[in-house]
Every structure is written in C-alpha cells, then in structure tokens.
Amino acid sequence: MKVAVFSTKKYDRQSLSSTNTRHNHELVFLETKLNSQTARLANGFPCVCLFVNDKADAEALEILAAGGTRLLALRSAGFNHVDLHAAARLGMTVVRVPAYSPYSVAEHAVGLILMLNRKLYRAYNRVREDNFELEGLLGFDIYGSTVGVIGTGKIGLIFAQIMHGFGCSLLGYDAYPNSDFTAIGAARYVELSELFENADIISLHCPLLPETHHLINADAIDQMKTGVMLINTSRGGLIDTKAAIEGIKIGKIGYLGIDVYEQEEELFFADWSDSIIQDDAFQLLQSFPNVVITAHQAFFTQNALQNIAETTLSNISSFEQGEALTNELKLPESSTPKVTA
Structure with missing residues (x-):
C-alpha cells in the first residue's frame, strides 16, 4: 500500500524502512507535520501515517478523504489529535499502536x-x-x-x-x-x-x-x-x-x-x-x-521504536488484506471516559 508518513525523523525512517522489508509497503517519508495546510501532500495516498503532533482535525481529514485516503495509521497510543467523529463521517478507518513499550x-x-x-x-x-x-x-x-x-x-x-x-x-x-x-x-x-x-x-x-x-x-x-x-x-x-x-x-x-x-x-x-x-x-x-x-522522549527507546514500526505496518497490512483490525479506533472507545494508560 502507498503510505504518506508525516512528521518523520531519521529514526522513523530507519525503524520503518527496516521493518518494511517484511511488509513491502510503498513508504513516502515527509518531514512536515500533517495539518489542513499540508494535507494535500497526501493526495493519491490510500494511507496516511501520523504521529502525536500531527493535527488530523475535520478540515485536514476532509482534504485527505478527497485525495483518496481511506486509512489513518497512528504511530502512537494517544489519539486526541484525531477527530474520530469526522473520520467516521468520511468513512476513514483509524488504527493505532496501543502498546509499544x-x-x-x-x-x-x-x-x-x-x-x-x-x-x-x-x-x-x-x-x-x-x-x-x-x-x-x-x-x-x-x-x-x-x-x-x-x-x-x-x-x-x-x-x-x-x-x-x-x-x-x-x-x-x-x-x-x-x-x-x-x-x-x-x-x-x-x-x-x-x-x-x-x-x-x-x-x-x-x-x-x-x-x-x-x-x-x-x-x-x-x-x-x-x-x-x-x-x-x-x-x-x-x-x-x-x-x-x-x-x-x-x-x-x-x-x-x-x-x-x-x-x-x-x-x-x-x-x-x-x-x-x-x-x-x-x-x-x-x-x-x-x-x-524533556521533549516527549519517554517513549524513545530502541525497543519501542521497533514495536511501533512493526505494529504500525502490521495494521496497514491487515487493512490492505481485508483482515480484522485488532487495533482499530472506533467512536464508542473514544467516547467512554477511562482513566488508564
């Protein structure tokens, strides 16, 4: 699957590229953050891969959907940066990495x-x-x-x-x-x-x-x-x-x-x-x-990067192959108050 990977750093390229040898997706790395101003960079990409400081609000998601994006693959457990209501309305599937390390x-x-x-x-x-x-x-x-x-x-x-x-x-x-x-x-x-x-x-x-x-x-x-x-x-x-x-x-x-x-x-x-x-x-x-x-580095270990890459690419592969998505985010989950991690 053709994937636009936003907010990429050197370590993202390394971990995702290394893991991708087992998945064979077409990864296009973009250093810029996703927002309503940059969403058009993903035109023609059925999948967009996001990190925590990307902004997938309704405006950005509408642009992505118009460009053919059907899957949002989060490289994170948190999902407060994604408008799940807008994603559901636009028929977009959202998957995440619920646990990395x-x-x-x-x-x-x-x-x-x-x-x-x-x-x-x-x-x-x-x-x-x-x-x-x-x-x-x-x-x-x-x-x-x-x-x-x-x-x-x-x-x-x-x-x-x-x-x-x-x-x-x-x-x-x-x-x-x-x-x-x-x-x-x-x-x-x-x-x-x-x-x-x-x-x-x-x-x-x-x-x-x-x-x-x-x-x-x-x-x-x-x-x-x-x-x-x-x-x-x-x-x-x-x-x-x-x-x-x-x-x-x-x-x-x-x-x-x-x-x-x-x-x-x-x-x-x-x-x-x-x-x-x-x-x-x-x-x-x-x-x-x-x-x-510290600058959001708590997750930043070799073990975590490897797990994030594997789960993210496995999520994309499962979507592409029509398999069950165990890490899919749906509205009932996001609407249920839960103080846990």
Missing part, C-alpha cells in the same frame, strides 16, 4: 523523579565547571514516600511496581480499577481527593479525554501537600499550565517533571536553539530551578 515510559517517569529529587541536572553542570559544592543539592529518601498513580493501565502499573521496589506506599486512582495494581504490596485505590491530600509524589499515566483535560487544575493543586512532586509523561493537556505555574510560585508544587506540554505541538520534535520561543508560559517554566522538562 510501557517500560520505556514508566522508567522515564522514575528518571524524572530521581533527577528532580537529587538535583542531578544541577550537580552535573556544577561538576563540569569544577564546582564540587553540595549546597542546594539536598534531596530526600524516596523510600517510605507515598506515591499517587493516576491511571493504572500498563504504564501506570509498571511505574507502580518500580516505585514499590523503592519501598513506597502506593495510592491509585482509575475509573476502571486493575486487580494487578492492588496485588502490589502497599497499594490501594482511593478517590482523587484522598490521593491529592496524601501523596508526596504524583505521577500521571492516563489518556487525554474531555473528562481528563486539566485534571490537574488550581483546585486539585490546592488539595495537594505543600512541596508535592508532580510528574507527567502522559499528555500535556492533563495539566493546566497556568495553574501549575502558580502552584510553583507559591511553593505548593515543590518539583515538576514533565515530558509533555500543553502546547507542545508548536515546539517539540524540532530545533529552536537559534530562535526566540514565543511561548511565555513555557519560557517561565524553564526558568524555575525545580522544574525539569
């Missing part, structure tokens, strides 16, 4: 915790400058901390298991409880309010849905412990950025580690080092000494 994201979340707690970013820069002073690098024992896990699907569960290994107590919240979570020692489900009030560390592992948009807002932050550590490796829109900034200013949020950002589609996966970033909220976040930001 939950370990990669869970481990990155733990890495952010360690980075923030022990000030590893600051310590690294000091030593490079021959400054061996310890002042300002004081951390705390993670052992004995209470960790709140919001979303206890595959990623959240692995994260919880790792934190249990650190000797932490676990509080979970999920609209659909997972028995594997409660099987972990010192793990129990609670209401969000109790989690906010008691957790020393809160990590987000749920999808971005209308019901979870700005799940972390001013009211939620007000319920949290003073000095709480907040980690987000899921979707940027889960956190109200302005509320988080205010929480940092007043000391309510003592540490913030994010691999995703509310307005990241205009920033991430590109080099802006020679430019002035016009996003004032992002610039302010960068200025805080207790904030660590």
